[in-house]
Amino acid sequence: MNVLGIETSCDETAAAVVADGRDVLSNVVYSQAIKHAPFGGVVPELASRCHLEALPDVIERAVRESGVGWEGIDRVAVTYGPGLATSLLVGLAAAKGLAIRINRPLTAVNHIEAHIYSIFIGCKTRRIENIAPYLCLVVSGGHTCLILIEALGKYQLLGQTLDDAAGEAFDKGASLLGLGYPGGPAIETAAAGHDASGITFPRSRPRKEICRITGLNPRLCFSFSGLKTALLYHLRDNPLPDDPQYRAETVGILAASYQEAIVDALVSPCETAMERFRIPISVAGGVSLNRRLREKLADLAGRFGVPFTPAAPEFCADNAAMVAGLAGAGRGLTGEDAFGADATPDLETGEIWYNLAQEAS
Ligand code: KG4
Ligand code: ZN
Numbered sequence: 001m002n003v004l005g006i007e008t009s010c011d012e013t014a015a016a017v018v019a020d021g022r023d024v025l026s027n028v029v030y031s032q033a034i035k036h037a038p039f040g041g042v043v044p045e046l047a048s049r050c051h052l053e054a055l056p057d058v059i060e061r062a063v064r065e066s067g068v069g070w071e072g073i074d075r076v077a078v079t080y081g082p083g084l085a086t087s088l089l090v091g092l093a094a095a096k097g098l099a100i101r102i103n104r105p106l107t108a109v110n111h112i113e114a115h116i117y118s119i120f121i122g123c124k125t126r127r128i129e130n131i132a133p134y135l136c137l138v139v140s141g142g143h144t145c146l147i148l149i150e151a152l153g154k155y156q157l158l159g160q161t162l163d164d165a166a167g168e169a170f171d172k173g174a175s176l177l178g179l180g181y182p183g184g185p186a187i188e189t190a191a192a193g194h195d196a197s198g199i200t201f202p203r204s205r206p207r208k209e210i211c212r213i214t215g216l217n218p219r220l221c222f223s224f225s226g227l228k229t230a231l232l233y234h235l236r237d238n239p240l241p242d243d244p245q246y247r248a249e250t251v252g253i254l255a256a257s258y259q260e261a262i263v264d265a266l267v268s269p270c271e272t273a274m275e276r277f278r279i280p281i282s283v284a285g286g287v288s289l290n291r292r293l294r295e296k297l298a299d300l301a302g303r304f305g306v307p308f309t310p311a312a313p314e315f316c317a318d319n320a321a322m323v324a325g326l327a328g329a330g331r332g333l334t335g336e337d338a339f340g341a342d343a344t345p346d347l348e349t350g351e352i353w354y355n356l357a358q359e360a361s
Contacts, residue, residue: 001019001020001021001074001075001328002017002018002019002025002066002068002072002073002074002075003017003018003019003021003073003074003075003076003077003107003324003325003327003328004016004017004059004062004063004073004075004076004077004098004324005017005018005077005078005320005321005322005323005324005325005327006055006059006076006077006078006079006091006094006095006098006320006323007078007079007091007111007114007318007319007320007322007323008051008055008079008083008087008088008090008091008094009079009081009082009083009084009087009088009091009111009318010042010047010083010084010087010141010142010318011031011032011033011035011036011042011047011050011087011318012029012030012031012032012317012318012319013029013030013032013050013051013054013055013058014027014028014029014030014058014318014319014320014323015028015055015058015059015061015062015063015320016028016062016319016320016321016323016324017062017063017065017066017068017073017324018121018321018324018325018328019328020328021120021325021326021328021329021330022120022121022122022123022124022325022328022329023122023124024121024122024321024325025065025066025067025068026061026062026063026064026065026066026067027062027314027315027319027320027321028058028061028062028065028320029317029318029319029320030054030058032046032047032050032054033181033182035050036181037180037181039181040171040175040181041171041175041181042084042141044084044085044086044087045086047084047086047087048084048086048087048089048090051087051090051091052090055090055091055094056094059094059098062320070102073102073104074104075104075105075106075107075327075328076095076098076099076102076104076105076106076107077095077106077107077108077109077323077324077326077327077328077332078091078092078094078095078096078106078107078108078109078323079091079092079108079109079110079111079114079323080092080108080109080110080333080341080342080343080344080347081110081111081343081344081345081346081347082110082111082112082142082143082344082345082346082347083111083142083343083345084345085343085345088343088344088345089343092108092341092342092343095108096339099339105334105335105338106334106338106339107327107331107332107333107334107338108332108333108337108338108341109323109326109327109331109332109333110332110347111318111323111347112138112143112145112347113155113326113331113332114322114323114325114326115138115140115143115284115285115311115322116136116138116147116149116155116284117152117322117325117326117329117331118284118311118312118315118316118319118321118322118325119136119282119284119309119310119311120325120329121311121312121315121321121322121325122312122314122315122321123312126309128149128151128152129151131280131282131307131309132149132150132151133148133149133150133277133279134148134149134279134280134281134282134309135147135148135149135158135270135273135274135277135279135280135281135282136149136281136282136283136284137266137270137281137282137283137284137288137297138283138284138285139165139166139167139266139283139284139285139286139287139288139293140165140166140167140285140286140287140317140318141165141167141168141171141182141286141287142165142167142168143160143161143165143285144160144161144165144166144167144222144224144266144287145157145159145160145161146158146159146160146220146222146269146270146273148273148277152329152330152331153331157216158216158217158220158269158273159216159217159219159220159221159222159269159273160216160221160222161221161222161223161224162206162221162222162223163223163224163225164224164225164228165224166222166224166262166265166266166287167182167183167184167285167286167287168224169224169227169228169262170182170183170184170187170259170262170287171183171184172228173187173227173228173231173255173258173262174186174187174255176228176231176232176235177190177231177235177240177251177254177255177258178240178251179251179255182286184286184287184289184290185289187255187258187259188255188259188290188291188292190251190252190255190256191252191255191256191258191259191292192252193252194249194252194253194255194256195253195256195257196256196257196259196260197257197260198253198254198256198257199234199253199254199257199258200257201227201230201231201234201257201258201260201261202226202227202230202261203261203264203265203268204223204226204227204265205218205219205221205223205268206218206221206222206223217272219269219272220269220272220273221269222265222266222269223265224262224265227258227261227262227265231254231258234254235254259290259292260292263290263292263293263296264296266287266293267293267296267297267300270297270300271300274300274301274304274306278304278306279306280301280306280307280308280309281297281300281301281306281307281308281309282308282309282310282311283297283310283311284310284311284315284316285311285316285317286316286317286318288310288311288316289313289316289317294310297310
């Protein structure tokens with residue numbers, strides 16, 4: 001079955017055709033990053049306008065490059081949340097219209113679940129039944145959560161960020177350091193070859209009282225707002241030097257130290273979960289492109305003697321192959337439910353988390 005996937009939840013306009021839930025026939029991603037760069041982050045109104053302009057061509061290209069033609073498309077799939085409301089609306093409206101126009105069924109999928117599924121995209125030998133139960137760290141510009149995957153569609157939320165997402169921490173840090181947007185790749189590049197122990201940033205842990213409200217274990221949760229403030233105060237007390245060479249050196253050390261603090265804040269809850277479960281661990285989402293994060297997660301898995309199964313680099317950041325793949329694997333809303341689906345910005349809460357603890361009790 002060939003599924004045409006459409007993804008417009010944030011600032012990537014994407015379409016892809018995926019056969020049988022994992023063979024990628026085409027994968028087109030138009031990144032709007034350059035348009036949002038002057039603002040240091042994604043501007044929702046600008047994002048939806050760019051989606052409107054770019055989506056028709058992106059879809060056409062995905063179908064053309066797939067080689068199966070319009071008649072070879074068996075289903076249309078689209079993200080309906082979580083994400084930016086006005087961005088989601090563009091993809092959802094396009095997918096509904098398209099499905100009616102080509103007379104094919106529609107599937108509406110959850111963006112976080114698509115990221116979870118992305119570790120199977122383009123990877124012919126990796127099977128969920130061979131690695132489940134396993135942990136998945138989803139780290140992107142909008143989300144940071146640690147999930148226990150028991151099977152396809154059976155997920156337990158173990159922990160999540162209580163303030164900023166990891167990608168936001170990278171983006172805001174890069175902006176403070178004058179490194180531009182998107183911040184993750186900029187910080188990683190600036191940090192290369194520099195001493196990560198140059199400056200010790202706080203490894204803040206979520207406060208117990210906050211976790212009590214969410215019902216999550218604080219040791220499995222994430223917090224980045226203190227880190228961002230620490231960088232802000234550091235720069236206030238130690239302004240960057242004017243001399244270009246000395247300045248580049250200082251920014252490099254700051255970037256490496258800041259990156260290390262984010263990576264540690266991400267890996268520490270994974271380590272706590274690993275001590276408890278001792279199962280394979282995967283990572284997905286834009287921030288999972290970070291080499292230092294991959295290195296430390298691989299090391300963690302190695303120490304516990306379990307496999308590390310990250311998403312392939314081309315499917316880490318937002319893309320439509322993961323959307324088409326997930327729909328092809330049979331997940332998501334279908335039939336009337338898909339056509340009735342509304343753009344749902346806060347979809348993650350409660351929609352896909354299948355509470356294993358509740359079921360056991
Ligand atoms: O998954 P994604 O494309 O979009 C969302 O769903 O948010 O993730 C985008 C985020 C941005 O915050 C970007 O700075 C971050 O991923 N990112 C990275 C790297 N590449 C992208 N963060 C750290 N290191 C990278 N190499
Ligand atoms: Zn995403």
